[in-house]
Each structure stands twice: as structure tokens, then as C-alpha cells.
Amino acid sequence: MIESIIQFMRRDVTRGVAGTILLKVGSGALAFALFSLAARTMSPDGFGIFATWISLAQIASVVGLVGQESLLVRFLNEYQVGDRHDLTKGVLLSSLKISFVAMVIAVAAIVLAANIRGDWWLLILAVSAYTAVNAGLMLGSQIARSLVSILMGEGNRELFWRIGVVLFLLAVLFGHQQLEPAELIAVMTIAMSVGVVAQIIAIARALPNLRDTPARSEPSRWRSSALHFWVASILEVANQYFDVILVYWMLDPTTAGIYFAASRLANIFAMLSAALYSFGARRLPSLYFSKNHQEFKRTLQLMAEVTALCVVSGLVIIWIGGPYLLNLFGPHFAAQHSVLIVLAIGTAIQAAGGPSAAILQLTGHERKYVPVVAANVAVRLVGFLVLIPWLGVLGAAISATVSLAFATIVLNLLCRRLAGVDPSILVLSRVPFFKRNAYSVRVADTTD
Template sequence: MFDSLLQLMRRDVTRGVAGTILLKVGSGGLAFAMFSLAARAMSADEFGDFATWLSVAQIASVVGLVGQELLLVRFLNEYQVRGETDLTKGVLLSSLKNSAIGMLISIAAIAAVAWIRGEWWLLILSVSAFAAVNSGLMLGSQIARSLVSILMGEGNREFFWRVAVVLLLIAALFGHRQLTPAELFAAMAIAMSASLLVQIASIVRVLPNLRSVDARFERPRWRASAFRYWLASILEAANQYFDVILVYWMLDPATAGVYFAASRLANLFAMLSAALYTFGARRLPSLYFSSNHRELEHTLKLMAEVTAICVFVGLVIVCGGASWLLGLFGPHFAAQQWVLIVLALGTAFQAAGGPSAAILQLTGHEREYVPVLTANVVLRLAGFLVLIPWLGVLGAAISATVSLVLATIALNVLCRRRTGVDPSVLVLSHLSSSKDGSTYAVRVADTND
């Protein structure tokens, strides 16, 4: 077994997946440190307010980008493979313009809602700034990931700026100083701005050849895809962040803070899914559009091997140390260990399902993805309305997990039917039972819709 693991880790694809996962895990570790320190630097209600406004700002960032971040992943890879630099320049200019307009509208909506609620002007300003910079990093990371590297894209988006915020929180705790949500949002926005500037500089360095190219546009095609991506992004954001807002509304700020902490810890497995998406978004589209099906199948198999190992190890850590992990946020968090365990089971199942959502979106089947996400959101919200009055915050966790499991199954079935690819860890059992070791056949879809 040890020799097999060594052989697995020597493969280029395995190292790429493992490196991406390590980057995501490091980012998740910093996020965990940041949120646990923030919970200790604020009162329970203030941390709940911070978690709720953070969820609102994250949703606003996604809404304001109007699907342009996924549009760039889709078309930058296609145009690069075909050598169509004029269309590459055109889609970059179009996406920057559309996202800038959308983000201004989204920020105005946040400010209006906060003002009506009578929030402090500094909180309104800091949350708006955070949402704006966060959307810039989300868009920039997609461009940097496709044109520069995964490290430049994801490192600046999720890793480097968090180091500065964690150091600030440690200093505040050692100085026995309480922070307000507004102050933390302001610190996050400033640190993220520095990462965004580095990201922009790296992108500009690899685009000198586009200055002499006349931009060409495929606006009808981009608009159709962007709208579907936008709906998918909003639904994904609702799945990830709207839970906290509902718990805040249906229960109280302190409970919303507990649910937020448990969901961030359960995101250990969501980080694995995100890492697979990050790696897949850089590698799979070029293989797909160049019709390199054998290498595509080989890559997916190795991704499944790494996923299976990480899911098993992660479940052991979370289920065995749930109370201790939550206790790092504060003594009153530790009592909700079953909330964390239930949420972790759902995100682990999603991770084991593999990057089915990414494959569907990046191969021209995004229209198949949106109905599944819609059903997931509706089922989750219905579960919240039924289970929270009955079981409290544990009911919210059960609803989230059940909806996530059903959505993962549906996406995997769609992925196999539409593309001929099984992205889940189950592909390993299929391959091991195959006498000739042959892989599945990839069916290429018409991506010009």
C-alpha cells in the first residue's frame, strides 16, 4: 500500500491536485483561525451580526458579478486553445464592464438596506467596501487562474490577505481589545485590496500581446451563457450563505454565529470540492476542447483517488473532534457538536461526488445545472421552515445535509448521462472491476449554444 501511495504521489496530475488541495486547506485553516479569533474578540451577538452581514456581502458580490467569473472560465480556455486572441480580449473587456456595472448596483442595494435598518455608517461603508473588493478578487482569480497560475489566482483570493487579518486579531486579543463588526470588515477590505493589486499586476504582465489586437465580440453567445452562469452562481451563494441569514431571522444572532462556525468547519470538505473545481477549471477545459479524451479520463481518475483519501481522513478528524473544534470558537459553541457532524456528512458526500458541477458547466451543459440548484435551494428553505421550529439549529443542519446529498446524486446522474463521465469516487470501483482497465467514453457536447 505504501508503494502504491508513493507511485500515486509521483504523478504530475496527483501533485497538481494535492498542491491545490493544500492551498485550499491552508486557506481554510486561516479562515478558521480568523473566524475563531473573531468570535473571541466580539460578544456572541456581535459575532452573529458579523456572520450575517458577511453572508449578505458574499451574496451581493456574486449577484454583482452577473455570472462573469464563470463566463471567463468557460470562454478564456476555449479561445486560448483555439488561439483566438481577438475574442480573448473581447470577452475580458466585456466581462470587466458588465461586472463593474453590476457591482455598483449591488453595493447600492446593500447600503440602502443597511441604512433602512438604521445601521452605523461605518458598518455600511465597510461592508460595501468588502463586497466590492471581494467581487474584484473573485473575478480576478478566475482570470489569473486561467492565464497565470492557480497560486496567483487562489492564493491572492483566499490565502495571503487572511494572514494579515489573523495577525490583527491576535494583536487585538493580546491587547485585550474588543473589535466591532465594522472594524473587522474594514480590516478585511484593506488586506484584500492589497491582494487584488498584486493579482492585477500579474495579469497585466501576461497580456502584453493583447494591446495590439483588435477586440472581437460574441455578445449574444456570452449573454446567453452569462445569464445561466449568473443564476447558478446566485443559487450556489444562497446554498452557502443564505442559511446563516435565515437562522439569524428565525432564531437569534448568537445562534446564527454558532451555525456559521459549524458550517465553516464543515467546509473542510467543501474546500476539497473547491480545490477539485479549481484544479479542474484550469486543466479539464483545455483537455475537453482539444478532444484529448484519454488524458481527461486519466485526470478524473486520479482526482477521484485523491478525493477518496481526503474524505476518509476528514471524516475521522471532524467526527472524532467535533466538540473540541467548535470549542475553539468559545465554550458555548462546543455544545452544538451534532450540528457540525451532520453538516460535515453532507459536505463529505458532496466532495465524494467529485466536480460534476464543474464538468457540466465547463462543457456547455450549464443549463442542466441550474434546475438542480433551484430544487436544492427550494428543498433546503422548505426544510428550514419545517425543522427549525421543531429542532432548532440542528434542524437547519439536517435540512442542509439532506438537500446537499440529493443535489449531489442528481448532478452525478446528469454528468454521466450528458458527458459520459463519472466524476465521483465510485469510478474507482468501476475501474478496478474492469478486466481490461479501460475507462469510460467521453461524449463531447455541442458547446456553441
């Protein structure tokens, strides 16, 4: 068994997935520190307002990108495999132009809505700037991940900028001062801007010399894919952040802050899903488009092995350490351990499902993906309207978990039928994992 574990850890895919997961865990730990310190340096209502505006800004950023971030992942990998520099230049220029125009419209909509509500002008300015910079960081991370490295893409998007913000919050906490939501959002925006600049420099250096290359376009392909990616992205971000807005609207700011804190902790499994997506988005498309199906399936199996270990470990952490982790946000958060457990079950199921969403989108089946995510949002919304008046914030958690489980099962069934692979950890039930040379036997059986 020891020899098998050593061989498992030496595999290139294992190291790649583990490195990506460690990056996500590090960013998740910093996000946890950021939000817990924010809760400690704000009033309960202030933290709820902060959480609601951040959630709204995240949704606006995705809306403003109109699917271009996913479009670039899809086509940059295809064009790189085929050495199509003319199409690479074309899709980059097209995506940047479309994103800029759409982002201006999205920010203008935020300003208009906030003015109608009569919000403080500094909060409006901070949220607007955060929305634009966050969108730039999201778009840049997708390009950097494809052209440079996962560290440059995901590190700048989720890790490095949070270090400065956490240090700032520690100074505020030890100085016994209290922050307003607009102040923290402004500090976050400044820190993220540094990450955007770093990504621009790295991408410019990694791109081949395209100055003399004429740009070619495939507008019909790009428009069709972008529309489906856009709808899917909006539905995905709604799954992550619209909950907080609904809780704020149906209950109160303090409860919205509590739900936000519990959902961020439960996202220990969503981080695993994001890590798998990041690794899969960089490795799987090139294998798929080069028709290396054997390595494609091998990569998925090794990803499932890492996922299973992380899901079990994460559930133990949430079950035992949940109250202590919630208490870091404040004493009134610790009483919501049951909410955290319910949310964690849902995100654990989603993580155990593997990168099915990424496989469907990156292999050209994004049209099948969108209705599932739409149904997920619909199930969650109906659950909120029915369960929150009855069970309060626990009802919101139950609704979120049921909708995630539903979507995960359907996506895996679609992935098996359309792509011919099982990306979930269930694939391990058919694998003699700890038998020596088990994989080589499996390959032989497959090829015979």
C-alpha cells in the same frame, strides 16, 4: 502496495490536485483561525451580526458579478486553445465593463437596505467596500487562475490576505480588547485590496500583447452562457451563506454565529470540492476542447483517488476532534457537536460527488445545472421553515445535509448521461487500484 502508492504520488495529476488541496487546506485553516479569533474578540451577538453581514456581502458580490467570473473561465480556456487573441481581448473587456456597472448597482442596493434598517454608517461603509473588493478579488482570481497559475488566483483570493487579518486579531486578543463588526470588516477589506492589486499586476504580465489586436465579440454566446452562470452562481452562494441569514432571522444573532462557526468547520469538505473545482477548471476545459478524451477521463479518475482519501480523513477529524475545534470559538460553541457532524456528512457527500458541477458548466451543459441548484435551494428553504421551529439549529443542519445529498446525486447522474463520465469516488469501485499497471490495462481495454 508501497510501490503503487509511490507511483500514485508521482503522477502529475496527483501532485496538481494535492497541491491545490493543500492550498485550500491552508486557506481553510487561516479562515478557521480568523473566525475563531473573531468570535473570541467580539460579543456573541456581535459575532452573529458580523457573520450575517459577511454572508450577505458574499451574496451581493456574486449578484454584482452577473456570472462574468464563470463566463471568463469558460471562454478564456476555449479561446486560448484556439489562439483567438481577438476574442480573448473582447471577452475580457466585455466582462470588466458589465461587472463594474452591475457591482455599482449591487453596492447601492446594500447601502439603501442598510439605511432603511437604520444601521450604523460605519458598518454600512465597511460592508459596501468589502462587497466591492471581494467581487474584484473573485473576478481577478478566475482570470489569474486561467492565465497565470492556481496559486496566483486562489492564493490571493483565499490565503495570503488572511494572514494579515489573523495577525491583527491575535494582537487584539492579547491586548484584551473587543472589536466591533465594522472594524473587522474594514481590516479584511484593506487586506483583500492588496490581493486585488497583486492579481492585476500578474494578469497584465501574463496576457499576450493585445494592444494592437482588434477586439471581437460573440455577444449572443456570451449573454446566453452568462445568464445561466449568473443564476447558478447566485444559487450556489445562497447554498453557502443564506443559511446564516435565515437562522439569524428565524432565531437570534447568537445562534446565527453558532451555525456559522459549525458550517465553516464542516466546510473542510467544501474546501475539497473547491480545490477540485479550481484544479478542474484549469485543466479539464483545455483537455475537453482539444478533444483529448482519454486524458480527460484519466484526470477525473486520479482526482477521485485523492478525493476518497481526503473524505475519509476529514470525517475522522470531525468525529473525534469536533468538540475541541468548536471550543476554540468559545465554550458555548462546543455543545453543538451534533450540528457539526450532520453538516459534515452533507459536505462530505458533496465532496465525494467530485467536480460534477464544474464539468457540466465548463463543457457547455450549464443549462442543465441551474434547475438542480434551484431545486437544492428550494429543498433547503422548505426544510428550514419546517425543521427550525421543531429542532432549532439542528433542524437547519439536517435540511442543509438533505439538500446537498439530493443535489449531488442528481448532478452525478446528469454528468454521466451528458458528459459520459463518472466524476465521483464511486468510479474507484470499478478500478483495480492497487494492481500493478492497472491503468495501462484499463486504457487498452477502453481503446480495443
